[in-house]
Amino acid sequence: MTDSFQEHAGSSAPEMPPLVRPPVPDQVHTQGDAVHLPFQRRQDETSPTPAEELALLDEPDQPVELVAAGEPLGPTGRPMPVIPEPRPLATHGNARVISMCNQKGGVGKTTTTINLGASLVEYGRKVLLVDFDPQGSLSVGLGLNPHEIELTVYNLLMQKEVTLHDVVVPTGVPGMDLLPSNIDLAAAEVQLVHEVGREQTLQRALAPAMDEYDVILIDCQPSLGLLTVNALTASQGVIVPLECEYFALRGVALLKTTIDKVRERLNPALEIDGVLGTMFDGRTLHSREVMQRLVEAWGDKVFHTVIRRTVKFSDSTVAGEPITTYAATSQGADSYRMLAREVLARCLDG
Numbered sequence: 001m002t003d004s005f006q007e008h009a010g011s012s013a014p015e016m017p018p019l020v021r022p023p024v025p026d027q028v029h030t031q032g033d034a035v036h037l038p039f040q041r042r043q044d045e046t047s048p049t050p051a052e053e054l055a056l057l058d059e060p061d062q063p064v065e066l067v068a069a070g071e072p073l074g075p076t077g078r079p080m081p082v083i084p085e086p087r088p089l090a091t092h093g094n095a096r097v098i099s100m101c102n103q104k105g106g107v108g109k110t111t112t113t114i115n116l117g118a119s120l121v122e123y124g125r126k127v128l129l130v131d132f133d134p135q136g137s138l139s140v141g142l143g144l145n146p147h148e149i150e151l152t153v154y155n156l157l158m159q160k161e162v163t164l165h166d167v168v169v170p171t172g173v174p175g176m177d178l179l180p181s182n183i184d185l186a187a188a189e190v191q192l193v194h195e196v197g198r199e200q201t202l203q204r205a206l207a208p209a210m211d212e213y214d215v216i217l218i219d220c221q222p223s224l225g226l227l228t229v230n231a232l233t234a235s236q237g238v239i240v241p242l243e244c245e246y247f248a249l250r251g252v253a254l255l256k257t258t259i260d261k262v263r264e265r266l267n268p269a270l271e272i273d274g275v276l277g278t279m280f281d282g283r284t285l286h287s288r289e290v291m292q293r294l295v296e297a298w299g300d301k302v303f304h305t306v307i308r309r310t311v312k313f314s315d316s317t318v319a320g321e322p323i324t325t326y327a328a329t330s331q332g333a334d335s336y337r338m339l340a341r342e343v344l345a346r347c348l349d350g
C-alpha cells in the first residue's frame with residue numbers, strides 16, 4: 001500500500017485548471033467614482049516590474065492587516081471574522097497531533113512549525129514539536145547542532161529500549177519541547193519498509209506524549225513517502241502551508257489524494273485543519289490572484305490569516321529561535337499569533 005503512495009511521490013497529479021482573470025461584473029464595490037474588485041487591478045494600478053517587486057520585499061514592517069485598506073475584507077479576499085481570544089487551560093493533555101505537510105520544498109513547513117508552536121505556547125498551551133525531516137531544519141532552526149544530538153527520532157522509531165523521554169529536549173521557549181532529528185532519519189525510511197505496522201511506527205512512538213501535551217506539531221519532509229505517511233497516520237489534523245506563488249498550486253491535488261488515501265486506509269480521524277498562504281505579498285496582483293485561486297479550490301479550509309514575505313524569518317532561523325521571541329513585535333510574529341488563535345478556534349477549543 002505504501003508503494004502506491006511512493007509511486008507518486010514527486011510526480012505531478014491532475015492539476016488545477018489554469019488561472020483565469022475574472023471579468024468585471026456590473027455590481028462591485030465603489031470608492032468615489034472608481035469601481036473595483038479586491039482582486040482586480042485598479043485602472044491607475046500597474047503591475048510592478050520584477051525589480052520593483054523585489055524592492056517591495058525590503059519595505060519595513062507594517063501592522064498586521066486584518067482588513068484590507070478600503071475594503072471590509074481580509075487578505076484572503078473574504079470578510080475577516082472576529083477570532084476569539086483563546087480560553088486559558090486548567091490542565092494539559094489530550095493532545096491534538098497536527099502535521100505540516102506539503103511535498104513541495106521551501107513553502108514554510110518548518111517556519112510554521114516553529115512559530116505556530118511558539119505562539120501556541122504564548123496562549124498557555126504545552127507544545128511538542130517533532131522534527132520528522134532528515135534535513136533536521138526544525139532542530140537547527142531551534143539552535144541545535146545536528147552533529148551533537150545524541151538521540152533522535154530515528155532512535156525512538158527503531159530502538160525499542162529508547163523511550164520518548166530519552167529523546168525529548170527542551171527548546172529556548174519554556175513550554176515547548178522538541179523531538180530532534182538529523183540525517184539518521186533517512187535510514188528509517190528504508191528500514192521501516194520491512195516492518196509490520198510500518199505506517200503506525202510514529203503513532204506508537206508518540207503515544208506517551210498524548211497525555212502530557214496540548215498540541216503536537218510534526219514537521220514533515222518535502223515528499224509523500226513512508227515518513228510522511230507515518231506522520232499523517234499519527235495525526236488528527238493536517239496544515240498545508242502553500243507559498244503564494246502560482247507554481248505552488250501544482251501538486252496540491254496529489255497531496256489531497258494522499259491525505260484521502262491515508263484517511264481511507266489508515267486513519268479515519270484525519271482532517272485537513274487548514275491551508276495556509278505563506279510568503280504573501282498583498283501589494284502584488286500575483287499574490288492576490290494565487291490567494292483567490294486557493295480560496296476557490298479549498299473554500300473555508302483556507303486560513304484567514306496569511307503569512308507575509310519578510311526576511312525576518314530567515315534572520316530568526318540563523319538566530320536559532322522563533323520570530324515571536326527574535327522579533328516579538330514584528331508583523332511576522334503577530335501573524336503567527338493570529339494563526340495560533342485561528343487554529344485554536346477551529347480545531348482545539350471548538
Ligand SMILES: Nc1ncnc2c1ncn2[C@@H]1O[C@H](COP(=O)(O)OP(=O)(O)OP(=O)(O)O)[C@@H](O)[C@H]1O
Nearest residue numbers: 105106107108109110111222279308309310313314
Ligand atoms: N513568510 C516568509 N517570508 C520570507 N521567507 C520565509 C517565509 N517563510 C519561510 N521563509 C524562508 O523560506 C525558506 C524555506 O522555509 P521553510 O524551511 O520553512 O520551508 P519548508 O517547507 O520547511 O522547506 P523544506 O521543504 O525544505 O523542509 C527558509 O529560508 C525560511 O526562512
Ligand SMILES: [Mg+2]
Nearest residue numbers: 109110133137
Ligand atoms: Mg522544512
